[in-house]
Amino acid sequence: xxxxxxxxxxxxxxxxxxxTQSKTRCSSCKVSSTCGSGIVNKAFSHKVFVTPLKNTxxxxxxxxxxxxxxxxxxxxxxxxxxxxxxxxxxxxxTLSSLFLPDLTELGSIASAGIGLSVGFLGVRWLASRQxxxxxxxxxxxxxxxxxxxxxxxxxxAD
Numbered sequence: 001x002x003x004x005x006x007x008x009x010x011x012x013x014x015x016x017x018x019x020t021q022s023k024t025r026c027s028s029c030k031v032s033s034t035c036g037s038g039i040v041n042k043a044f045s046h047k048v049f050v051t052p053l054k055n056t057x058x059x060x061x062x063x064x065x066x067x068x069x070x071x072x073x074x075x076x077x078x079x080x081x082x083x084x085x086x087x088x089x090x091x092x093x094t095l096s097s098l099f100l101p102d103l104t105e106l107g108s109i110a111s112a113g114i115g116l117s118v119g120f121l122g123v124r125w126l127a128s129r130q131x132x133x134x135x136x137x138x139x140x141x142x143x144x145x146x147x148x149x150x151x152x153x154x155x156x157a158d
Contacts, residue, residue: 085119
């Protein structure tokens, strides 16, 4: 399971909004200050995400929570998003060259574009169908740190 630590920034009913910041492995590397990827990462890696999640742990605002999503779901979703449009492009190009042997280069490019578009539309359709399933959503795993609320400090004068 992929996990990330975030902070609850808002709560309403049984939903909390958790803020996380994207991190890459470059930040822990010893040569990130001299590596090209590390330098680019420092310049563009400060993205903040706020995600609404079902509050199964009774988390409060300012709590640090661990958020998780199953690895196999991320892998499957990545395959669908990246591989399906590419396969549609190849299939459209192959079918157009088989059934239209005198097709020009411009026609081949157009058929490949149509195949790619069909692939993107297929991914969009699959995503809308899968959005109703709860298993694709990140979940709260545990409360990492809960701040102590101080309401009043009493001092005694001796």
